[in-house]
Amino acid sequence: MDASLDTIRHQMVQLLPRLRRFAIALTGSAADGDDLVQDTVERALKNLHAWEPGSRLDSWMFRIAKNRFIDTRRSAKRGKTEAIETADEYAALDGERAMQSHLTFQDTAKALQALPVEQRQAVALVLVDGLSYREAADILEIPIGTLTSRIARAREALMTALGD
């Protein structure tokens, strides 16, 4: 019925793996991550008029996810969202590759959860998703220098947590 809307929905489907990964990096669990993505997608479609055609859909959706994550944390009981979940929850995602390496999904998620939330957001965009500093700073609406110093601090903590 509406070709351009179909196109956008298609692009959003393509973005789902990246959005899921970003959401899991923020929330620390596959279940909470998928809830966040669900919420993000619904909001993005509902507020599509706020998206500027021609601008990047991924950046816009990451920003919505980031904001929803912050809002949810504010309204939820702290202990609940901070909880690291049991190994069972990760089992489905711990595929062969992860088993072969010495780091599991759970190790990585746990190390990210130990970071302060500002650092975790920066890491999720730059080190996990691979966005440039500029793109990540725009999504987080912070100066680029603030972003790089958050990543530098997070790196120290992650190096300790993730070994070597």
Place this chain on the structure above:
Amino acid sequence: MDRETLNAFVDGELPPQEMARIAALLETQPEMKTYVQKQERMRAALRFEDVMDAPPPQKLVETVRHAPASWRWRLQAVLGRGFVWRSLVPAGAALLVGLMIGLIGKPAEDLVLSRGQMLARGGLAQALDTRLASAGYPGQGPRIGISFRDSVGSDCRTFSSDNHAGLACHRAGNWVVTTLVTQSPEAGGAYRMAGSQMPDAVRRAVEASIAGVPFDAKAEAAARANGWAGR
């Protein structure tokens, strides 16, 4: 070389020449190379490749494919993005809303788009032209709410039907629909306009544009006799 520069190298954030220079330098500096390799391993560990490779849950895919899209966006797609929203829908009007013109369901024959304006036609235009709210509701067709003169001197009337409600102002011989809300699918049959009820969006549009008070029965009849020509 400081860590900041090496981190920027690992993140690919240096200019191409600098990237090449450091890559060459690493071959002669084992300590630096070890640091860079550790950072690269860490980035690899953070890539969550299982998540990237896994097909997303069907529920998410279904949401993307079928969750309701912004009706304002769909309308913009028809009208062009230069369209000034403030004049059409008061900010925050949230009763909504799927809009017309074949964007959802079957086209509303009572509404047409012309040069970026939504105009009443057919039964809606006829009701706006002829019906007097003071004469009571005849039992079928659009229901007329209040009539008034707006701040630019046009005669305006609110209307409602089973499917939508709105505000139309008579300009240059046409009823220009300046605000329109439709019953949202989620609301099902639960939301149905009662005679005197007006959706918030319409009420706010009236409040924003009315000059003085709504017409009484006499003024309404006089305005009709005058062909809704306004002032």
